[in-house]
Structure formats: structure tokens, C-alpha cells
Amino acid sequence: MQNLTVVKIGGAVLEDTASLKDFLLRFDAITGNKILVHGGGRTATQLADRLGIKTQIVDGRRITDKDMLEVVIMVYGGLINKNTVAFLQSIGCNALGITGADLNIIRAVQRPVGDIDYGLVGDISEINIKVLQLLLSEGFIPVIAPLTHDGLGNLLNTNADTIAASIASAMSELFNVLLVYSFEKEGVLLDISDRQSVIPLMNRELYSKFRNENIIHSGMLPKLDNSFKALEDGVKGVIITSSNALDLTKGTRLTL
């Protein structure tokens, strides 16, 4: 099987052109098949503010009504995705910017209303691994915006971490997949105030321990839950590392 690296990029780096370009140069340097999944929540919130649309985030997830969906389609599918593609093309990386609707790559169902009504948010039901494989075989680099579709003509807002993990898991049928979550911090930290306290290696047992002791909490939990789920689903490795100087030898490496 060939190798495939699925990299998720999110957070402040997306808003700073110089940092983003540095990140993309390092992404380009990763050898073999690769896929980039990006977020863009901060920029979406800024545009919503400018348009007088109220942002509501519950448990790290954006409540998405019709107006907010338009905002995220414009920001994720347009502004961030296309600027990223244009920069990658300028350094010879043959990027193709897509959403889950393009070539029917990610199908989702609108999340049922539970305690919270998240609105036009999609839970992934199917990843079209054959089409992704075809794109990769042509040397194309998919750059994926965190939008899915329901097959009925509607786009849906879907968390980028979840998209990255779902693609990594699904593509494990065809590739040896490494999933990389890159974000503001150097990795999973023992002490959130100490950037040097990166946990270099963590298995599920250690994760449970840290979680029980409240050393790892809040925003890291869904990322880590997604990661261990991906490992169970056949992903060969997960690395959580800094987007500032993307280096796959650093950060926190997860194992089962």
C-alpha cells in the first residue's frame, strides 16, 4: 500500500498570511500522497460580525442557520480554500480546492435536533474513497473545505477535525494513512501554560489517566477522541503538532 498523509490545519495560522505560507511550504515538502483539510472558524466569525449575523458556538461547534451557512460557504469554500490553492499552485503544488459536495466526496446527514439544535450541520455518512484515490493517482493535491452535502442539494457545515479523521479512517482501506492535526500549540501539553511540556507519545491508557486527572480537558478532548477512533479504524499513526513550523518529527504521537 502507498502512504497518504492527511493534514488538518486550523486556528490562528489561517489568518496570518506569512505563517500560512510558511505552513504551506512545509506541507508541500511532505513526500507522497497528501490531502489538506482546513478550518476557518475565526474568519467566518469576523465576516458574520461585519454582516451583523450573530455567532453562537456550543461545545466548540457553530450553530448554523441559513445566514451562517452562507457565511461559512463563502469563507470556507471561497476565501480560505481558493487563496490556499492559489498559493500552493505558485509553489508548484498541484492543488485542487473542493468541498464535500464536489464530485460527491463527502456525504452527510443533517444532525438530528437533540438537546441543542445545531441547524445546518452535517454528520458524515460516506466518504467517496475511489474518487479521492483517482485524484491522488493523478498527482492532484485535494484541499478540502469543511463543508459536506446531503445529496438533496444542500450544503452542510461539518467540523474540519471530524472531516480529517473521517477521511483518514476511510482512506485506510486503500493507503497507509498518517493523520496530522496541526494547531497553535506544540502538541498535547501536560501543562497548558508551558509550551515545552509536550507529551511526546500517548496511548489510550495514558489518555484516560490524563483525562481523569483533568490534565487534558475541553478543546483537546474531541480532537483526541477523533484521533483514537481513527487509529481503531485503521489509521497507522496520528500526530498532533504545531502549525507554526510543521514538523512531523515533533509534537505528540498517538498509539492505541
Next chain:
Amino acid sequence: MQNLTVVKIGGAVLEDTASLKDFLLRFDAITGNKILVHGGGRTATQLADRLGIKTQIVDGRRITDKDMLEVVIMVYGGLINKNTVAFLQSIGCNALGITGADLNIIRAVQRPVGDIDYGLVGDISEINIKVLQLLLSEGFIPVIAPLTHDGLGNLLNTNADTIAASIASAMSELFNVLLVYSFEKEGVLLDISDRQSVIPLMNRELYSKFRNENIIHSGMLPKLDNSFKALEDGVKGVIITSSNALDLTKGTRLTL
């Protein structure tokens, strides 16, 4: 050679969901290879208004500063492109929404400043016909937003009529191409106030005559100039027809 139909859609139909869906159903019914190129200027102007960004149009072309470029990237590359793709996917049309930056499909150079400084507007320098051919051979339907890139990391705003004509011309090397301009009117009209006065067939000689007599003027001129240029460049046929009930047997058919 195989056939290829390049359809340009623009104007009011893009703003009316029911009309757009009807148009896309008819687009889907076109047999053989096809490419859709869309505009979206009215929606861009509306978003610019909401953001307090002033719209300036000179000779039908948008002056594009940095803020306006962000608006058109969001509207053309995001909102219109992705909603169109999602609808096409829902009717089984395997659409792939792209800009000229994606897979380096349309390279452009920023327009030199002449009497008017159009700003971040691109004049097309190269169409990547091999990549388009590859996408078509896989049964993918390219849906192209009117944005190009300069190969230096910058997106540029490019007129959708011009993109459609340039793609049609370039692809004539590989396909028998039919170029279809669909818009608000039934075709090229002898009398702008009479929707029934469609000129069914027009060659360059007749066009010169109507132009000299001022029967055809203003907004129709660039469309027709683009069209005759495309015919000279090897496009087999050009049809200018209504987007309201897209029918390739109606409208105005152009010949050299």
C-alpha cells in the same frame, strides 16, 4: 473528435433559486462532455453593499481592489459555485466546482493600467486543456467560477463571458466545441423592447451591418465580439439564448 458544450450562465437567473434549478436541470440534460461557466456580479454587488464596499463598474467590467477581490472570491468561488455544485450532485450530475487556480486550469496576467486601472483583474494567458480533458474523460462536469490566477499566488477577477469563450477556443484543439451564452433575453434581438424579435442566424457581415446601424449596441457587443473571435479560433458553433428555458434549438446562432 468528441463533442463538448461550454455553457455560460449569468445574470438574474443566478439569484432566483427556482429559475436556477430549472436551468441546471436543462444543463444536465445536454448529452456528452460539458462545462459550465458562471457569473455572479449582482450577488457580488449585493454582498459588497452589505459590507460597505463601493462597487464601480466601467464598460461592464468591475474595478477590483483588494476588498472587492475578497468579495468576488467569496461569492463566485464560494457561494454561487458550491451551491450550484450541490444542486447538480442532487440530480446525479457529477459536478466539480473550480476556479482558474485549481489544477492551474486558467493562468492570467494582471491587466496593465491603461486609461482605466481595473485593479486585480486578470487577462487570460493560458488554458490547461489537458487537465480539462482528463476531468471530462472521467465523467466529471467542471463548474467554473470567473476567477483566474497569476501563478504567483494571486487570484484575479476575470469576466465570465471571456472565460467561456477562451475555454471554448482552447478546447477546440481536442473537441468539436459548441459555445452557449445563456442570459435574460431570448437571443440577440432586433428590437430590444420586443422579446419575439430574435435574430435566428447571424454571420459577421450581418453583425457589422446591425452594429453600424446601432441596432446592436452596448452590453451585447463584447459578448458578440467574444463569440466571433471564438468561431475564428475553431469553435464549431455559438448560440446566444435564454437561460430561462435553456433550449439549444432556440436563440441566435452565430456563424462566420
